[in-house]
Amino acid sequence: MGAVPSVPTDRSQSLQVIGAGYPRTGTVSMTIALEKLLGGPVMHSGTHLFGGKDSYAKLWCEIMRNRNNKPVLMKLLREATAGFVGITDAPGIMFLPELLELYPDAKVVLITRDPDRWFESMAPVMKNAGINLWVLRTLLFPCPTWRWAPVFLPLFGEKEMERIGVKNGKEMMTRHNDHVRSVVPPPKLLTMELKEGWAPLAEFLDKPVPKEPFPRANDSVAVAAYAKRIFITASLVWVTILSGTGIVAWSARHLWRRQVAG
Template identity: 50%
Template structure:
């Protein structure tokens, strides 16, 4: 963790904590704390979606393509992708809370919040700089391993 994606070694471990909170609300800090408290890897969307290997992100995009079309395969894909993690945080955890609770009914849910005005001030520069049309991102990011899948993920996330 700590800016580097955790990769589980023991795939039999199940998610114990679901930390739901928008990005930039302290999800990285809580992920680091949970990694220490639970003594296991934490899936943090911000770290995983930008730093894992290309094949991993491609598989994630294949799974989200099943959302709303095949609930059983979607759930199976989530379970397979999250196998071995002690906790999940950041996006897409807050978008998938019902599905995650169905998969991990004994998991504890932690709501991560932040003052609205401060959160907005921290997000505004990011959102305001997203002026490139999504179609252009497809072309611009295609040569970049892992990042090439970002437009697919963003399209799914905006529909959620």
């Protein structure tokens, strides 16, 4: 979360790289880095899910709903990834085996991080995700794209229980990393930390090392700011709706009283 959604202009392009690092491991930084090296649009799944079009958020909910219906799932995944040269973050990377089947030539980059530091940064995200779904559904109902969050979040938890056996907790990243290593052939997998910079990534992708510093986006700040903006915007939308409803009701009552009096 925190990047600007890339927009594919050539839907015939195929995924070249899957940035398989779990959320809160620097996925925004990896997105920016891959866009630089690959010269094309990279989908940061969290950003595109909640910062893109309403129809695209709905599409990912359909992907999650059909996760155990492989023919439908593969069709929807191809539709969701068409035109992107790379993908990072969840929910996209939760379908790693399927993406590798769709794009057999794609390489995989797994960003690792100290588990304790990862959980420290992930805990606020888990807390926000744990808000009462009825409250969230009501609050976000009038907001395009965001209104799909209360639909998506339970599906996310179900998928993670099926995939790594846990939907919340400190061991999520470690289990995810083990899953990645179990499904990706070693020659197609690069495991690295962001602090290593451009060199291992550029070498793995057979690209020249950029002269500029490796991007380091602050995911924690971006997520917190984005969540705050969602709730403020949704609240203002409801204020507008309720105010408009009140004005209409007052006007109707006033007109009725004038007609009765006349």
